[in-house]
Amino acid sequence: MSSVKILKKLIMLLTTFALAIVCFGCGSFENAEEEILTEQGIAYENNITVGFSQLGSESIWREAHSQSIISALSQENGFSLEFNNARQKQENQIKAIRGFISQRVDYIAFSPVTEQGWDTVLAEAREVNIPVIVVDRKIKTKDDTLYTTWVGTDAVEEGKKAGEWLEKYVEEKLSWKKEINIVVLMGTMGSSAQLGRSQGFNEIYSRHKNWKIIDQQSADFTTAKGKEVMSDYINKHDNIDVIISQNDDMTFGVIEALDEAGISYGEGKRIAIVSFDAVNHALKLVQEGKINVDIECNPDQGEYIADIIKKLDNGEAVNKQNTVDEQIFTKENVDEFIDSRAY
Numbered sequence: 188m189s190s191v192k193i194l195k196k197l198i199m200l201l202t203t204f205a206l207a208i209v210c211f212g213c214g215s216f217e218n219a220e221e222e223i224l225t226e227q228g229i230a231y232e233n234n235i236t237v238g239f240s241q242l243g244s245e246s247i248w249r250e251a252h253s254q255s256i257i258s259a260l261s262q263e264n265g266f267s268l269e270f271n272n273a274r275q276k277q278e279n280q281i282k283a284i285r286g287f288i289s290q291r292v293d294y295i296a297f298s299p300v301t302e303q304g305w306d307t308v309l310a311e312a313r314e315v316n317i318p319v320i321v322v323d324r325k326i327k328t329k330d331d332t333l334y335t336t337w338v339g340t341d342a343v344e345e346g347k348k349a350g351e352w353l354e355k356y357v358e359e360k361l362s363w364k365k366e367i368n369i370v371v372l373m374g375t376m377g378s379s380a381q382l383g384r385s386q387g388f389n390e391i392y393s394r395h396k397n398w399k400i401i402d403q404q405s406a407d408f409t410t411a412k413g414k415e416v417m418s419d420y421i422n423k424h425d426n427i428d429v430i431i432s433q434n435d436d437m438t439f440g441v442i443e444a445l446d447e448a449g450i451s452y453g454e455g456k457r458i459a460i461v462s463f464d465a466v467n468h469a470l471k472l473v474q475e476g477k478i479n480v481d482i483e484c485n486p487d488q489g490e491y492i493a494d495i496i497k498k499l500d501n502g503e504a505v506n507k508q509n510t511v512d513e514q515i516f517t518k519e520n521v522d523e524f525i526d527s528r529a530y
């Protein structure tokens with residue numbers, strides 16, 4: 188337990204004790220004590236304070252991720268959460284983290300917009316002994332001890348799953364083709380979600396001499412950009428076999444662009460679509476055969492984070508890397524999951 192926390196607890200105990208003495212004098216000690224303990228403001232005073240910097244609100248997935256954290260780190264669960272939305276800017280995240288440091292929160296958590304550039308601010312947090320939990324995306328640091336633990340999704344593995352699905356698809360449906368022409372819509376450049384998914388997919392891609400990535404650009408994980416980039420691909424290429432779109436929001440834009448151009452896509456059609464995230468609306472499109480496969484990226488990380496913070500607060504050891512469970516969805520298995528997908 189941090190010294191600031193011990194101090195907070197001490198102040199609360201002393202306040203309770205002082206009030207009790209005053210009220211004892213007026214003969215209603217028990218009532219007064221009950222009143223104090225049931226006073227929610229005072230009860231929450233003892234909560235674990237967490238400053239969380241969310242990178243933005245670019246996607247349906249991100250909204251679900253924020254919601255998962257807000258519900259898990261609630262006052263009723265023993266937390267006082269300060270939530271900050273950095274609107275896709277690393278400088279805003281750094282500013283928010285500095286704010287949490289000067290408030291001396293018990294824990295800092297953040298979902299980093301990009302992989303690099305965190306060493307200085309993390310060293311500042313370490314200077315005052317505030318443990319840092321990296322959430323969702325990964326970071327690269329010169330010194331891994333600058334953060335306590337990481338909870339998130341394995342983007343490299345997600346990229347591999349996309350490549351492995353494509354291997355089977357090509358074998359079953361496109362084995363007659365000399366070349367498989369692929370276009371990629373990447374997410375925010377420099378984010379571990381973009382880097383990892385590209386790396387994992389490229390690992391499988393490099394095994395196949397006849398697979399050709401004929402174009403790849405970033406569409407920032409948003410629908411509007413996804414549509415813009417896909418329209419550009421449609422104007423430039425008339426030989427696309429496969430679209431790899433690194434999140435569902437971009438895929439929705441891709442689909443709008445294809446529909447407007449009158450190009451067929453999906454199960455048994457000219458172009459296959461591979462998407463990531465597996466949000467409810469995308470799973471419906473998988474069910475309808477419009478998206479061939481959706482690689483899950485699991486935003487339900489709040490409970491993991493709450494659990495890790497509680498363990499740390501009790502002085503227990505935690506794993507350095509904590510990966511959430513994920514799977515892939517195709518027309519074959521989507522029916523059983525679609526109704527329970529809340530986001």
Ligand code: AHR
Nearest residue numbers: 246248249380408434484
């Ligand atoms: O970091 C996870 C990625 O970020 C999700 O795939 C995407 O939708 C989000 O914006």
